[in-house]
Amino acid sequence: xxxxxxxxxxxxxxxxxxxxxxxxxxxxxxxxxxxxxxxxxxxxxxxxxxxxxxxxxxxxxxxxxxxxxxxxxxxxxxxxxxxxxxxxxxxxxxxxxxxxxxxxxxxxxxxxxxxxxxxxxxxxxxxxxxxxxxxxxxxxxxxxxxxxxxxxxxxxxxxxxxxxxxxxxxxxxxxxxxxxxxxxxxxxxxxxxxxxxxxxxxxxxxxxxxxxxxxxxxxxxxxxxxxxxxxxxxxxxxxxxxxxxxxxxxxxxxxxxxxxxxxxxxxxxxxxxxxxxxxxxxxxxxxxxxxxxxxxxxxxxxxxxxxxxxxxxxxxxxxxxxxxxxxxxxxxxxxxxxxxxxxxxxxxxxxxxxxxxxxxxxxxxxxxxxxxxxxxxxxxxxxxxxxxxxxxxxxxxxxxxxxxxxxxxxxxxxxxxxxxxxxxxxxxxxxxxxxxxxxxxxxxxxxxxxxxxxxxxxxxxxxxxxxxxxxxx
Amino acid sequence: xxxxxxxxxxxxxxxxxxxxxxxxxxxxxxxxxxxxxxxxxxxxxxxxxxxxxxxxxxxxxxxxxxxxxxxxxxxxxxxxxxxxxxxxxxxxxxxxxxxxxxxxxxxxxxxxxxxxxxxxxxxxxxxxxxxxxxxxxxxxxxxxxxxxxxxxxxxxxxxxxxxxxxxxxxxxxxxxxxxxxxxxxxxxxxxxxxxxxxxxxxxxxxxxxxxxxxxxxxxxxxxxxxxxxxxxxxxxxxxxxxxxxxxxxxxxxxxxxxxxxxxxxxxxxxxxxxxxxxxxxxxxxxxxxxxxxxxxxxxxxxxxxxxxxxxxxxxxxxxxxxxxxxxxxxxxxxxxxxxxxxxxxxxxxxxxxxxxxxxxxxxxxxxxxxxxxxxxxxxxxxxxxxxxxxxxxxxxxxxxxxxxxxxxxxxxxxxxxxxxxxxxxxxxxxxxxxxxxxxxxxx
Numbered sequence: 001x002x003x004x005x006x007x008x009x010x011x012x013x014x015x016x017x018x019x020x021x022x023x024x025x026x027x028x029x030x031x032x033x034x035x036x037x038x039x040x041x042x043x044x045x046x047x048x049x050x051x052x053x054x055x056x057x058x059x060x061x062x063x064x065x066x067x068x069x070x071x072x073x074x075x076x077x078x079x080x081x082x083x084x085x086x087x088x089x090x091x092x093x094x095x096x097x098x099x100x101x102x103x104x105x106x107x108x109x110x111x112x113x114x115x116x117x118x119x120x121x122x123x124x125x126x127x128x129x130x131x132x133x134x135x136x137x138x139x140x141x142x143x144x145x146x147x148x149x150x151x152x153x154x155x156x157x158x159x160x161x162x163x164x165x166x167x168x169x170x171x172x173x174x175x176x177x178x179x180x181x182x183x184x185x186x187x188x189x190x191x192x193x194x195x196x197x198x199x200x201x202x203x204x205x206x207x208x209x210x211x212x213x214x215x216x217x218x219x220x221x222x223x224x225x226x227x228x229x230x231x232x233x234x235x236x237x238x239x240x241x242x243x244x245x246x247x248x249x250x251x252x253x254x255x256x257x258x259x260x261x262x263x264x265x266x267x268x269x270x271x272x273x274x275x276x277x278x279x280x281x282x283x284x285x286x287x288x289x290x291x292x293x294x295x296x297x298x299x300x301x302x303x304x305x306x307x308x309x310x311x312x313x314x315x316x317x318x319x320x321x322x323x324x325x326x327x328x329x330x331x332x333x334x335x336x337x338x339x340x341x342x343x344x345x346x347x348x349x350x351x352x353x354x355x356x357x358x359x360x361x362x363x364x365x366x367x368x369x370x371x372x373x374x375x376x377x378x379x380x381x382x383x384x385x386x387x388x389x390x391x392x393x394x395x396x397x398x399x400x401x402x403x404x405x406x407x408x409x410x411x412x413x414x415x416x417x418x419x420x421x422x423x424x425x426x427x428x429x430x431x432x433x434x435x436x437x438x439x440x441x442x443x444x445x446x447x448x449x450x451x452x453x454x455x456x457x458x459x460x461x462x463x464x465x466x467x468x469x470x471x472x473x
Numbered sequence: 474x475x476x477x478x479x480x481x482x483x484x485x486x487x488x489x490x491x492x493x494x495x496x497x498x499x500x501x502x503x504x505x506x507x508x509x510x511x512x513x514x515x516x517x518x519x520x521x522x523x524x525x526x527x528x529x530x531x532x533x534x535x536x537x538x539x540x541x542x543x544x545x546x547x548x549x550x551x552x553x554x555x556x557x558x559x560x561x562x563x564x565x566x567x568x569x570x571x572x573x574x575x576x577x578x579x580x581x582x583x584x585x586x587x588x589x590x591x592x593x594x595x596x597x598x599x600x601x602x603x604x605x606x607x608x609x610x611x612x613x614x615x616x617x618x619x620x621x622x623x624x625x626x627x628x629x630x631x632x633x634x635x636x637x638x639x640x641x642x643x644x645x646x647x648x649x650x651x652x653x654x655x656x657x658x659x660x661x662x663x664x665x666x667x668x669x670x671x672x673x674x675x676x677x678x679x680x681x682x683x684x685x686x687x688x689x690x691x692x693x694x695x696x697x698x699x700x701x702x703x704x705x706x707x708x709x710x711x712x713x714x715x716x717x718x719x720x721x722x723x724x725x726x727x728x729x730x731x732x733x734x735x736x737x738x739x740x741x742x743x744x745x746x747x748x749x750x751x752x753x754x755x756x757x758x759x760x761x762x763x764x765x766x767x768x769x770x771x772x773x774x775x776x777x778x779x780x781x782x783x784x785x786x787x788x789x790x791x792x793x794x795x796x797x798x799x800x801x802x803x804x805x806x807x808x809x810x811x812x813x814x815x816x817x818x819x820x821x822x823x824x825x826x827x828x829x830x831x832x833x834x835x836x837x838x839x840x841x842x843x844x845x846x847x848x849x850x851x852x853x854x855x856x857x858x859x860x861x862x863x864x865x866x867x868x869x870x871x872x873x874x875x876x877x878x879x880x881x882x883x884x885x886x887x888x889x890x891x892x893x894x895x896x897x898x899x900x901x902x903x904x905x906x907x908x909x910x911x912x913x914x915x916x
Contacts, residue, residue, distance in 0.1 A: 036567055037537055043540075058517070063523065072519075075519040079519055143722060177722040260615060263649075265893045394868070396912070400837075
């Protein structure tokens with residue numbers, strides 16, 4: 001790798017970054033307690049990024065022979081040089097103190113000890129227990145998937161970065177379809193994901209959690225009523241809050257989106273550079289934090305893929321747009337330091353600005369205190385459908401498990417309530433926040449070619465005032 | 474190519490004595506992508522990769538190994554590790570023996586040497602696309618140009634051996650003029666400079682079509698959907714037509730059987746692997762079954778689920794040549810065009826909304842097909858057949874059965890679309906649909 005760095009520099013690159021990345025693991029897919037397939041995957045290769053004449057080039061290969069690596073470097077350099085005349089301004093990187101370090105997540109039970117048979121047994125148990133947990137509805141589909149994933153990286157740059165890391169992760173998901181002959185169907189996809197090892201399967205208790213949820217969803221399907229038509233206080237559950245801050249605080253605060261680099265793909269941002277530190281998007285309860293360093297998190301890392309040390313970032317602070325997510329390129333344009341948001345999905349992906357673990361800052365009250373003075377309201381606990389526009393302003397979340405709140409207590413279930421709201425509309429109407437901070441896993445997609453990276457969405461339960469809910473017919 | 478087939482043979486011959494079936498699938502890609510940002514390149518990306526996948530079955534147990542490791546021989550080492558697993562797992566619900574080899578007629582004309590030449594210096598085509606947009610009044614553009622040379626080799630223990638190669642070009646551009654924007658896309662196996670320039674021109678035209686923002690109230694509207702929107706939504710319909718999507722609860726077709734009416738009689742959706750112009754052209758599927766074009770929906774009637782050998786065996790039918798070893802997939806899509814010019818379709822719309830692009834389609838329930846998707850770029854209010862202004866980022870909130878049954882008109886001109894939100898290439902016209910629910914937030 002050091003040889004590539006020196007050859008790239010000799011070829012005229014003012015910056016050379018070489019990343020070896022090796023992603024591998026096993027997966028089990030099951031349907032209704034029966035195995036569909038068992039898989040094993042491995043993606044191992046080198047990605048090279050160069051700055052030549054102010055133009056950025058990236059090339060990747062999985063042929064690790066010396067000749068192939070040399071050709072890969074040549075391609076990165078020559079194609080960056082070929083399109084350089086189309087650039088009006090040279091790309092520059094911010095000055096950074098990059099890391100020389102090695103770190104790894106050490107699980108209690110290594111992924112090598114997680115057996116395929118054990119995962120299959122878990123999938124069977126999930127199906128058996130879930131089938132017995134419901135009695136008024138049928139469970140025509142119960143899809144179970146489990147995956148182990150180890151990610152190893154070594155990043156070396158011409159500016160002295162040398163960062164080696166190893167992060168194991170576990171992932172479990174289920175897709176349930178509940179069927180009632182008169183009431184139709186209800187669908188739920190549930191995921192579990194964290195960095196760590198086999199011990200997570202015990203901590204998550206997926207069999208119990210899924211069975212308890214299936215019972216509650218049965219009630220929603222059989223007895224769910226329409227949400228109130230008039231504006232009411234809405235308590236948005238932590239699962240939706242986590243997704244909502246990811247979509248409406250995390251994405252719009254990615255500096256590459258603010259600058260337009262993703263304009264033709266995932267879009268731009270309602271946030272403009274001059275709004276940072278000034279624009280009020282919500283009230284003083286609205287604080288959103290992005291933190292890659294949370295131990296055990298799905299989006300965990302200590303150095304980003306440019307070798308910059310990670311730290312927590314306050315995206316929105318007490319209602320004000322506070323700090324964007326940066327790599328070294330956008331930091332240079334903004335005149336700030338990088339806050340280590342560059343991540344690459346695999347060896348074949350260029351590092352781009354990504355979230356890690358994004359959460360709404362919790363408050364101090366309990367859930368009971370959050371709802372105790374609501375005469376009529378709705379608590380939306382989980383969702384299936386959601387989306388947001390390409391500047392991260394107009395968003396929609398369709399509730400799955402939801403309940404009426406009557407006289408300060410949870411009452412009958414509500415079916416398919418729709419929360420359709422603007423970013424400012426949400427953060428400005430927060431009236432109370434409980435202390436129940438919970439995290440949920442996800443795979444965030446961005447870039448071209450599209451890169452999916454593991455993240456956590458998090459938050460407490462949040463109450464917003466007088467919102468008119470819609471309903472899916 | 475011969476070397477790669479030889480490697481495939483070697484892998485199969487080393488493993489066949491230990492397994493009932495062995496298949497080796499190798500894909501080599503030489504690809505370049507220029508990504509544009511504020512009318513200049515943000516990055517030039519290049520890839521030279523070989524991906525190797527291995528299917529092993531024994532006593533109806535199925536294991537699949539997927540490797541992006543450059544050297545196929547590395548796979549053999551990994552097989553040693555996994556071999557003990559095959560003994561310990563259970564029979565797959567979707568096991569079927571690999572099919573006996575059939576004669577495959579390779580699709581001609583899916584390789585264009587001009588793509589290879591353009592890969593050496595992609596700046597010329599990039600400039601064409603940019604100039605097209607600027608010539609229509611755009612102030613800035615973003616987008617990508619991708620050029621690729623792909624080779625696929627399949628060797629199975631049943632004696633199937635074949636390979637095919639193709640080229641592809643994918644171009645899409647988003648043009649901006651003040652707060653308005655337009656977007657267009659093109660995907661093909663062949664370079665056509667006029668088509669590339671047209672991507673820029675159409676994006677620029679839509680960015681410049683109005684400078685007027687108009688009020689919008691949520692409700693039911695007649696809509697014209699551009700080929701980009703049709704492409705995005707039909708990607709979901711085609712995904713749901715995979716037999717595995719039905720078995721796994723990810724399909725509105727769980728509630729229908731072939732022969733049922735699922736759409737307006739104006740709508741025909743075809744899986745078209747043998748269209749040499751569209752980027753996912755394929756002569757044989759991942760099990761070596763010859764591909765063929767087939768309707769998924771024909772004049773409103775649901776005709777075919779897409780199968781591999783495993784799903785076909787499970788449901789008692791024949792493979793449709795759409796393997797995926799686990800998931801049957803659509804290749805390319807066609808929407809059969811109508812008989813209207815674009816201006817005639819707008820006249821037919823009379824009052825309603827033209828949606829030229831969308832993204833972020835998500836479903837509340839695949840079985841019911843209920844979904845929403847968000848409009849982006851030019852979304853235009855039409856009154857008395859005339860565009861009066863932009864309604865901004867509204868949302869389509871409906872269900873696929875409702876949308877498919879609401880199709881009332883199609884243009885005769887079609888466009889070959891592939892882009893970030895249309896991953897399965899499609900040839901599609903503009904489509905008129907009646908009484909579709911559009912929403913927007915109250916606060």
